[in-house]
Amino acid sequence: MAVVTDSTASLSEQLVRQWGIKVIPLQLQVEDRIDDENRFDRGELVESLRAGRHVATAPPDPGAFFWSYQDAASAGAAAIVSVHISGRMSATVHAARQAAEQVRIPVYTLDSGTVGMSLGFAVLSAARAAAAGAQVNRVIEAAERRFTSTSELIYVDTLEYLRRGGRIGAASAMVGTALNIKPLLTVKSGEVAPLARVPGAKRALNRLVDLAAERAGSHPSEVAVSCFRPTERELAMVGQLRQRIPNLRDLSIVEASVVVGSHVGPGAMSVTVSPV
16 A cells, blocks of 8 residues: 655655655746755745745646556555645646546545645555555545644735735635734635734734644644744744643644745744644
8 A cells, every 4th residue: 555645745754754655746936947846945935935036836747646656556556545735725636636547556536625734644644554554445534534633723924925826715805904913824625714813923823822722622632833944933832832732642843845835925834733
């Protein structure tokens, strides 16, 4: 059994190697340069975004999925579970389905309806089930259970980058919010949706901690703090979450996919709460 995902899952190289997950990168364009997202320097991308240069994203070519699936079949996989970013945010899952039709072994493509570590945790659950020898239906159930129960809580400095990239979804209702009001967002029905308006960045980040603690409750949970690059702000957030979530199974700081980062913009941060 092979498990495949895309780079918006924001999984570290260590986890990818540990669980044998195949990751297909989305494409990023900065001005005239188009390449796999993992070939771009994060610092340069932040500079390009702030300078207002042309930045766009695109799904992988179906061929990238096809050869990944072929490699898995050649290595002895009897089936493949391929789990991807919401189809309402990207055509990635459509490209995966196109490729799946050309492969001689069964390929089960799942639209997670989400992005970031909400997708990442689902992929990890699928990979762990596959490594334990679970049948394909159990591997699919492991992924679906995780991405339907996980909460993605997002802070952005501004909605401008989501607006530019056409990924603003239902959060468009918050455009025009006063500069000192910071939007908190979530992912709902496969797209970005408004969660709260909070005055000032400090209060907004404190509210993010409150929301994360509410979502976790007393359930055993894995939590991830995602950002472009970790700073003192993220370290402080981790400290607050450790104090506020009583049944914390794991807490990590994650460098988000640069494709995701290009849409939420510099200064954005998310907290993913995933009951286990």
